[in-house]
Amino acid sequence: MAGPQPIDFYFEFASPYGYLASLEIDALAAKYGRAVNWRPFMLGAAFKISNSAPNMTIPMKGGYLYRDVERCAKLMGVALINPEIAPMNSLAAMRAFYWLSETNPAQAVALAKAVYHGHWGEGRDLSPVEAVAEMANSIGVDGAALVVATQDLAVKDRLKKETQKAIDRGAFGSPFFFVDDEAYWGHDRLSHIEHQLQNGGI
Amino acid sequence: MAGPQPIDFYFEFASPYGYLASLEIDALAAKYGRAVNWRPFMLGAAFKISNSAPNMTIPMKGGYLYRDVERCAKLMGVALINPEIAPMNSLAAMRAFYWLSETNPAQAVALAKAVYHGHWGEGRDLSPVEAVAEMANSIGVDGAALVVATQDLAVKDRLKKETQKAIDRGAFGSPFFFVDDEAYWGHDRLSHIEHQLQNGGI
Numbered sequence: 444m445a446g447p448q449p450i451d452f453y454f455e456f457a458s459p460y461g462y463l464a465s466l467e468i469d470a471l472a473a474k475y476g477r478a479v480n481w482r483p484f485m486l487g488a489a490f491k492i493s494n495s496a497p498n499m500t501i502p503m504k505g506g507y508l509y510r511d512v513e514r515c516a517k518l519m520g521v522a523l524i525n526p527e528i529a530p531m532n533s534l535a536a537m538r539a540f541y542w543l544s545e546t547n548p549a550q551a552v553a554l555a556k557a558v559y560h561g562h563w564g565e566g567r568d569l570s571p572v573e574a575v576a577e578m579a580n581s582i583g584v585d586g587a588a589l590v591v592a593t594q595d596l597a598v599k600d601r602l603k604k605e606t607q608k609a610i611d612r613g614a615f616g617s618p619f620f621f622v623d624d625e626a627y628w629g630h631d632r633l634s635h636i637e638h639q640l641q642n643g644g645i
Numbered sequence: 646m647a648g649p650q651p652i653d654f655y656f657e658f659a660s661p662y663g664y665l666a667s668l669e670i671d672a673l674a675a676k677y678g679r680a681v682n683w684r685p686f687m688l689g690a691a692f693k694i695s696n697s698a699p700n701m702t703i704p705m706k707g708g709y710l711y712r713d714v715e716r717c718a719k720l721m722g723v724a725l726i727n728p729e730i731a732p733m734n735s736l737a738a739m740r741a742f743y744w745l746s747e748t749n750p751a752q753a754v755a756l757a758k759a760v761y762h763g764h765w766g767e768g769r770d771l772s773p774v775e776a777v778a779e780m781a782n783s784i785g786v787d788g789a790a791l792v793v794a795t796q797d798l799a800v801k802d803r804l805k806k807e808t809q810k811a812i813d814r815g816a817f818g819s820p821f822f823f824v825d826d827e828a829y830w831g832h833d834r835l836s837h838i839e840h841q842l843q844n845g846g847i
Contacts, residue, residue: 493705494698503695503817507828514837514847615705626709631833635716645716 449478450636451621453609455486456537456555457497457530458617459512459523460630462563465556465618466521467633475640481552483537484609485602486617493615497530515630524566531562534602535572535593541601542592543584553582651680652838653823655811657688658739658757659699659732660819661714661725664765666832667758667820668723673835677842683754685739686811687804688819695817699732717832726768733764736804737774737795741781743803744794755784 450472454461465481472479490496499505509525516523536558544551557578561567569575572593576586592598609619613626620627620636625644627636638645652674656663667683674681692698701707711727718725738760746753759780763769771777774795778788794800811821815828822829822838827846829838840847 489705493703494696495703495706496696501695501697503691503812503815504697507815507817507830510828511830511834517847518837518840610705613705613709615709626712628709628713632713635720638720645719 447475447477448623449480451480451482453482453484453614453617453619453621454555455617456483456533456558456562456569458486459509459563460515461617462523462559463512463515463519463521464630464633465559466519467630468618468620471633471637471640475637477640481540481555482605482609483533483540483555483602484606484614485534485537488606489610489615492610495615499529523563526562526566526568528568528570531568532570534570535575536569537602538593538598539572539575539579539589541605542589542595542598545601550582550584554579554584557582649677649679650825651682653682653684655684655686655816655819655821655823656757657819658685658735658760658764658771660688661711661765662717662832663819664725664761665714665717665721665723666835667761668721669832669835670820670822673839673842677839679842683742683757684807684811685735685742685757685804686808686816687736687739690808691812691817694812697817701731725765728764728768728770730770730772733770734772736772737777738771739804740795740800741774741777741791743807744791744797744800745786747803752784752786756781756786759784 450468452464452468454465468479487497498508513523536554540551540555543554558569558575561578562569567574569578572590575593576589579589580586612621614628616628618628618630620632622636622639625639635645652670654666654670656667670681689699700710715725738756742753742757745756760771760777763780764771769776771780774792777795778791781791782788814823816830818830820830820832822834824838824841827841837847
């Protein structure tokens with residue numbers, strides 16, 4: 444018999460709210476016997492459809508949202524850095540994630556966590572594939588193989604397909620969750636997700 | 646000696662999150678000895694600067710957000726209706742609010758609550774000034790005088806000035822709050838506001 448469905452967790456590495464959610468979603472899911480499918484996707488592709496743009500580039504909203512993220516992090520007791528290069532380009536990190544996930548999904552998640560922490564916890568720019576490779580080396584992944592893999596057509600295609608799937612399912616922001624086909628957007632909806640997991644719905 | 650500063654509560658009647666916040670902000674503020682300045686403003690003017698649009702008109706986001714609002718209302722135990730005419734035009738209701746606020750601020754807030762409930766609790770379209778006048782009559786305000794007042798140059802100007810002030814202070818969405826010069830956007834930030842009121846900051 445199949446157990447309860449995993450939670451699909453869609454995210455963009457350049458998204459600080461995605462980072463905050465990444466620190467909490469596994470424990471929340473586990474509390475209710477759920478697994479989590481980590482699914483990076485190229486948020487820029489969704490922005491083209493929803494006429495949006497990276498938060499920090501939006502007049503009025505950008506400055507406010509960074510202050511809001513700071514407050515959210517403080518309330519969680521998480522140290523957050525405003526990276527010098529933002530929004531970074533997550534293409535290499537995302538390809539590396541899907542390459543790793545083919546053979547070792549747990550290691551792919553470990554890389555995602557390392558990338559997220561490197562960017563939002565230490566302010567590092569993980570746009571260059573070399574920076575992602577260095578990060579990979581530090582968690583026991585072959586960085587040189589990673590650099591090669593990010594140019595592999597099948598890997599590139601996998602990221603495109605995952606991004607398209609996310610968009611087809613309605614993901615327009617980061618983090619974005621699907622819990623038994625109910626969609627949730629935002630780190631601040633984890634409490635709603637918990638309500639659904641606890642009560643079977645809202 | 647001056648007491649603690651009131652909370653500035655900026656809102657758009659066409660905003661369902663503003664409606665949900667309007668049901669809670671007075672009690673939250675009172676719990677911490679604060680008053681609330683209710684301040685409707687023409688959100689469309691802010692959207693022109695932030696390159697945004699009414700939620701329900703945004704591809705991908707519109708449908709999701711209505712479902713999100715439904716869930717938020719359910720969790721609050723509040724009945725919410727999806728109005729047939731949306732987004733409604735709040736110009737007449739906002740002018741009526743500021744006209745009333747000159748002589749009777751409490752009655753202006755009562756009208757705001759009636760307009761909000763009429764729209765989001767009963768699905769009524771409060772775009773026509775006649776509908777606002779009818780609503781006003783039901784709470785003991787002279788509807789005929791209200792219709793005349795909404796064409797008064799000073800009243801029109803007051804709404805323009807309040808809207809410009811909201812934008813100058815950084816309000817780009819509804820609800821938007823200022824608590825001792827800290828800005829908060831969204832019904833889902835009431836818990837952050839409470840944290841600040843309780844602890845003097847975040």
